[in-house]
Amino acid sequence: MDARGVEVERGGPAELQARVLGAGLCTACGACLGHCPYLKTLGERVAFIHPCPLPEGRCFEVCPRAALDPDRxxxxxxxxxxxxxxxxxxxxxxxxxxxxxxxxxxxxxxxxxxxxxxxxxxxxxxxxxxxxxxxxxxxxxxxxxxxxxxxxxxxxxxxxxxxxxxxxxxxxxxxxxxxxxxxxxxxxxxxxxxxxxxxxxxxxxxxxxxxxxxALTPAFYRFLASRADVARAAKMDIPKEGGVVVSVNGGAVRIPLDEVRPFIRxxxxxxxxxxxxxxxxxxxxxxxxxxxxxxxxxxxxxxxxxxxxxxxxxxxxxxxxxxxxxxxxxxxxxxxxxxxxxxxxxxxxxxxxxxxxxxxxxxxxxxxxxx
Structure with a gap:
């Protein structure tokens, strides 16, 4: 049960790996990090750097993609x-x-x-x-x-x-x-x-x-860095018209949605x-x-x-x-x-x-x- 006496689904590192991390459903929120010394960010993802044998753990309980009950x-x-x-x-x-x-x-x-x-x-x-x-x-x-x-x-x-x-x-x-x-x-x-x-x-x-x-993967920033026209961007926006608009030297460069879509998590x-x-x-x-x-x-x-x-x-x-x-x-x-x-x-x-x-x-x- 949680602090309010409400029954919650239990799980541990094995479930987190199978249902979230290994399934590509991690949102990179960071909630599990800091609870477990075996969880780290590796490049663009959260991963276990060492096996953890615990049957239950806070890493699973706080994950928004392990289980989410909107009514609760x-x-x-x-x-x-x-x-x-x-x-x-x-x-x-x-x-x-x-x-x-x-x-x-x-x-x-x-x-x-x-x-x-x-x-x-x-x-x-x-x-x-x-x-x-x-x-x-x-x-x-x-x-x-x-x-x-x-x-x-x-x-x-x-x-x-x-x-x-x-x-x-x-x-x-x-x-x-x-x-x-x-x-x-x-x-x-x-x-x-x-x-x-x-x-x-x-x-x-x-x-x-x-x-x-x-949200975009960090690889998007490597994509930006490869483009000379936006390498010194001051601000970024995603307008209702779609794509990404990057403010540069008082002007703006629009990157079409088709070029952005591969970087969406x-x-x-x-x-x-x-x-x-x-x-x-x-x-x-x-x-x-x-x-x-x-x-x-x-x-x-x-x-x-x-x-x-x-x-x-x-x-x-x-x-x-x-x-x-x-x-x-x-x-x-x-x-x-x-x-x-x-x-x-x-x-x-x-x-x-x-x-x-x-x-x-x-x-x-x-x-x-x-x-």
Missing amino acids: LDAQVAGAGPADPLLGPHRALHFARALDPEVKQRGQYGGVTTALTLFALGSGAAEAALLTAGSPTAAPHPVVARDRATVLAAAGTKYSACATLAPLAPLLRQGGGPIAVVGRPCQVAALRKVEARGEAESRLAVVIGVFCFW PACQHCFDPTAEWADLSVGSTEYDPDWNTLVVRTARGQALLDAAVAAGALELKPYPAERIPILRAALRGKKTRVLAALEAGSAETAYLQLSPERRAGLRSEAGAGA
């Missing part, structure tokens, strides 16, 4: 049963942007994730922030930020998978104050599984999830949660106005931090345009119903999903409404 996570995070089948638990939906000019310039779109992280550290809500750092043309890496300079250096979306959660277990063992975490949806799910074990509950100041429909094709449903706050592109971010408020803790940040002048909000909501829901509907169809067809890649009959029915209803 809804109850854990939002204190309620099955939520909106497309958007997940949420209290409010906004357009938001940072008010600090440097944050807006360094961050992605409206700079909301960077602004929230800086506010959490500056206000004392968090003592440290677990982030993903790296330049636009180099594979990203985890960083523990405790000051403005480190947060700003990590600003901007990283479109490649990175084991951001690798430092988490050591941070928790060291003790200390509350931690803010910014991560992809798979990392948010893994973090909640860590929390359910009772390992992090009192230490999490806020969990900020970033929208992610797919296979595991991302089977992801059920592109908007970080179990975060306190989720942040993404508006796909409408590049000066703003979409901001989803999911928990009371997220609402409290947002209210304080707005009151302090770190952020500004405006209503999410009503006419944009169906567009957002359509994107989520397409992603989720494809995964549901694969699950119901017996796909081994989606067997990690434990979807209740009620959730399946809700998704089928949404699919019918969007037809």
Whole structure:
């Protein structure tokens, strides 16, 4: 049972290897790293460097692709049963942007994730922030930020998978104050599984999830480095039109989706949660106005931090345009119903999903409404 007395599926290194690592379903979230001395990142993948005989282990329990029960996570995070089948638990939906000019310039779109992280550290809500750092043309890496300079250096979306959660277990063992975490949806799910074990509950100041429909392998950065026209890129974006846009010397170079597609992680094709449903706050592109971010408020803790940040002048909000909501829901509907169809067809890649009959029915209803 987990810390809340809920029965959870048990497994160990053998199951993790067979069902996730060996099956190509690892999301490189990093949650298992730091729990086990035999697990390391080797190039572009997580792997065992030595056999481990344990029949059960935390490596399996915290993995978001070993087993994932959305209803259980809804109850854990939002204190309620099955939520909106497309958007997940949420209290409010906004357009938001940072008010600090440097944050807006360094961050992605409206700079909301960077602004929230800086506010959490500056206000004392968090003592440290677990982030993903790296330049636009180099594979990203985890960083523990405790000051403005480190947060700003990590600003901007990283479109490649990175084991951001690798430092988490050591941070928790060291003790200390509350931690803010910014991560992809798979990392948010893994973090909640860590929390359910009772390992992090009192230490999490806020969990900020970033929208992610797919992530690139680190090989993409070698591809970029081979192209002289983008070797000195300042920023990268994946616009709604598709492909990748790289900002270079005040201009932009568009790389067609067909050239990018080979670098998409296979595991991302089977992801059920592109908007970080179990975060306190989720942040993404508006796909409408590049000066703003979409901001989803999911928990009371997220609402409290947002209210304080707005009151302090770190952020500004405006209503999410009503006419944009169906567009957002359509994107989520397409992603989720494809995964549901694969699950119901017996796909081994989606067997990690434990979807209740009620959730399946809700998704089928949404699919019918969007037809």
